[in-house]
Amino acid sequence: MAHSPESLVIRHTHRLPSPKGSAGEGAVAARQFDAALASVGFKLSAELLERLSGLSEAAVVHTARRTLRTVGEMVGDHVRHNAYFIDFPANVPDTEEFWTRCVAQALADGKARENLLAQLGRGVLDLLGLPAYGRYQHTYEDMLAAQDELIASAGDRVTVLHLGRDLDDELTHLYLALAGSTTPLGGDDLRDLGTLAERCAPGPQPAAIPVRENRAVVNAARLGVGADLLLDTVTDVLRLACALSDGDVTLQEPTRFRALSRPVRRALLAGLDAVVAANPAKLADVHAHREPFKRLGERLHPHEYPRWPHAADVFAVARGEKEARSFDSRVGQLLDASDVPGAAELLKSAPGKLFRALDLLLRSAADQEERDAVVAAAVRVAPDVSGRVVLAVREHLHNRARETDRPRVFVNRRGRAWATPDARAPLPAADRDRLIAALDAETRRRLPAPARLLLDPDVVDVALPLSGRATAAGLGVLPRGSVSAVDGGQLRFFVYWKEAERRTDYDLSALLLDADYSTDSWLSYTSLTAVGGEHSGDVTEAPDGASEFINLSLDRVRGTFVVPQVNIYAGEGFEEVEESFFGFMLRDAEQKGRPFEPRTVRMKSELRGVGRVALPLVFRRGADGRWHAKWLHLYLKGISSANGVEENQVSVSKLVRAVVEREQLTVGYLAGLMADDTTTVELWTGDPVPHDPVTYIGLERPEGLHPDSRIITLENLRDLIPD
Incomplete structure (x- = not known):
């Protein structure tokens, strides 16, 4: 979805670029604007309200139209959220009762009757073949007319919009913040960085761009304006080529390289040549991405440019025609020879790799003397390790200190997650504690000291955002592992999707687990009512967009955990549909209101993962009876079709336990x-x-x-x- 420059600023900063227009008497229009914002859970700051009040009415109205469109998208109110059951959450039937009703209606339908009788004669029933199943039986306007008005509550969400600087200043500031981020950005933020870089590449630049993916996006823009490229590894050039082909700059997914113009080919080859000429050892980096380099070589034609022989060496290594021993192979050889101190000494020249290998080195050490050498090497290089890696290793060591039988969880860069039993030997407590103390001291040294x-x-x-990939784009979204209080009598989940090219059926479900993570019950299209909750009904296609809801009265929920999930039953994946997002609302029972009320939305996040089952977060009831949410942002691989809560309950339970019982740095x-x-x-x-x-x-x-x-x-x- 394309975003205007103003909307980029609002979404990322909750600031409205300083409104422009002639002076006038805009106070009345500004108050009306503020009231319209309140209906979707936003308000103007006092400073912004004052600024708008001094503009003409026309200028205020122009600003209001653009802003309301943006905040509506932020909260999910830019689409129509209909519910299959018109009175939801009231009058939701039992599942068997509903299916029986659909069959009865089909038998009364002359066109459907013959086909249904043939199915029943074979002992089967295809719900999708029933005229009343899976498709809205009423209009959006009918649904609105059937619902009571929402009663305003002091507990409704209020997000304040603040007065920003001029648009150009805001865009430059946002560009510098994203480009210079010390942690990787999520997919949507990376795309926004690309948009900003095209505009801001000729202007001020961050002092450093430490994240390689960010550098690739910025380099693509710099190439377009003729600026010098920021390259210090051969992989930087590969990432840049991916960016120029609208591919994956994280190098996790294969990129189909486009035909490149001669000026671009020359720029990439010259960059490769300069990197290798300055440090021939960097040829070893090719091994990690041999296949992409081979495919890139077919596009760059290095043989046509003999003046850059070092660039040609890159592709010779990729094809196996030239030897370049990798750093990792040298480390592996030392470990194979049980030379742990030698491996630690070699890894000191690559501090980040040393930190990532600490657990393995400590487990591989033969005695205390070797473990002392590993700890000493880590302490020595700690000042040269990025803060993100220092904190990630600190968190890892903390969780290794807890001796439990909980599974080990793995999450890749795209949010795909899986859990396995943890078969690693424990780390010696004294060595682990020495490292934790050293990492705390190093982090403290780098932190500011405000008065x-x-x-x-x-x-x-709230968990520290050690990677933007651990947070989905949206409103009110917290990093993976964060814990937040849930205050409200009713918890309501929602999912919206709109198919792009083929029939797509997403199923919103909720798995209710007991304290030992065993299944208590679930809510889904196969179980429309369960203890404390109602499902809004199954919608099986979304050419014009579709929504499903689950409503839970928290004081009636029997289990300890509530795990909302979105299952792809049929059709397009989360990254294929035109649009898809998930969220939850909190309200009091007496508030009533429509199935979707924007001012009660506490979180709305985009669904952008490669799995077929989305797990946005889990809700947990504490010993005191209060509920909290722990944020997941995870995807299960699932199966190609017909994913459902009944089939994945074991894998979901195992994954939820692994994440819930892991403690994050906050x-x-x-x-x-x-x-x-x-x-x-x-x-x-x-x-x-x-x-x-x-x-x-x-x-x-x-x-x-x-x-x-x-x-x-x-x-x-x-x-x-x-x-």
């Missing part, structure tokens, strides 16, 4: 490291507002803070990760 740090209590348990962990004699850390709920500059970390930007304050919210949470 006063204000911390929103709701952000304490914002609270970093705040604890910052607290010392020079930094005061306070849990702050908004009153009183300090007059002096502070550092504030919270879910949303508060009003009234000093303009020189440093403010960290969900939109720029990655800025917490030290370099």
Whole structure:
């Protein structure tokens, strides 16, 4: 979906670029704009309301139209959410009763009767062949007329839009933030970076672009404006070629390289030649991606450019015609010879690889002397390791300290997840604790030391975003592993999808698990009502878009865990459909309202994964009876068709247990490291507002803070990760 420059700023920063227009009396129109925003759970900050009030009415209306369209998309209100059962969540029938009703209607239908009787004679029943099944039996307008109005509640979500700078300044600031991110971006953010880079490549650039995928996207834009390329490995050139072919710059999926113009071919070959000429050892990097390099060579025709012989060497290595011993093979040879200290010494020249190999090295060491050598090597190179890797290894070591029989979970860059028994030998406690202390000290050294740090209590348990790929694009979405409170009597999930080319059937389901992760029950199209909940009904095609809902009264839920999931029963995948997203709402029972009420939406996230089963998050009831959500953003491979909650309950249960029982490093962990004699850390709920500059970390930007304050919210949470 293409986004305007203004919408990019609003979505990423919750700031409205400073509105333009002639001066006038726009106060009435501004208040009407604010009221319209309230209907979808947004409001204008006092400063922004004042700015709009000083513009002409026409300027305010023009700004309002563009902004309302953007925030509607953010919350999922840009489409019509119909429900199969017109009175949902009231009057939802039992599954057998509903199916019987559909059969009775088909028997009364002359066209359907003969086919149905033939099916029943064979002892089968195809629900999709029943005229009343799977297709809306009423219009969207009919559904609205049948529903009560929503009663406003103080607990409804309110997201504040703040006054931003000029549009060009906002776009430049956003570009610098995304391009210079110290953590990888998610797919949607990476696409937004590409859009911004095309506009901002000739202007100011970040001091460094540490993430290779970001560098590839920026290089594609720099190539277009004739700027120097940022290349220091042969893989940088491969990623750039993928970006130029609209392929996968993460190199996880194969890219079909396009025919490239001569100027582009010359630029890529010259870049390869310069990298290898400066350091011939970098030829060894080719081994990790031999096949893509071979296919790229077929497009670049290096034999036509003899002035760049080092570039030709790259493709000779890929084809196996030239030897270039890889760094990993040298490390592997030392480990095969049981020379752990030698492997640790070699890995010191690649600090990031050393950190990623710490667990293996410690388990491979023969005695305490060898383990001491590994720990000493790690401490020595720690200052040269990226902050993201330091924190990731710290989190890994913390979880290795817990001796349980929980499964080990793996998640790839596309969110595909699987769990297996953990067969690794335990790490010696003393060595693990020494490393944890060293990593804490290194992280503390890199963190800023603000005089006063204000911390929103709701952000304490938010997981550090060590990768943007662990967070889906959307509104109110927290990084994988984050824990957030669920306050409300009714929890309602929703999924929306619109097929692109062929019939597509997504099924929203919820698996209810007991405390031991065994199945209690589920809600799905095969179980329309269960303890505490109702399903809105099965919709089996979506040429014009379709929605499904699950409503749960939390005080009636019997189990300990509620696991919403979206199963692809038939048709297009999550990355093939025209649009698909998931979310949840919270409301009180007496609020009533339509199946979808934007101001009650607490989270809306895009569904963009390669699996056939999406697991956005899990809800858990604590010992005190209160509910919390833990964020997953995971996908199961599933099967090609007919995925359902009944079939995947075992694999879902195993995966949920692995994630729920894993402890993430959180914002609270970093705040604890910052607290010392020079930094005061306070849990702050908004009153009183300090007059002096502070550092504030919270879910949303508060009003009234000093303009020189440093403010960290969900939109720029990655800025917490030290370099």
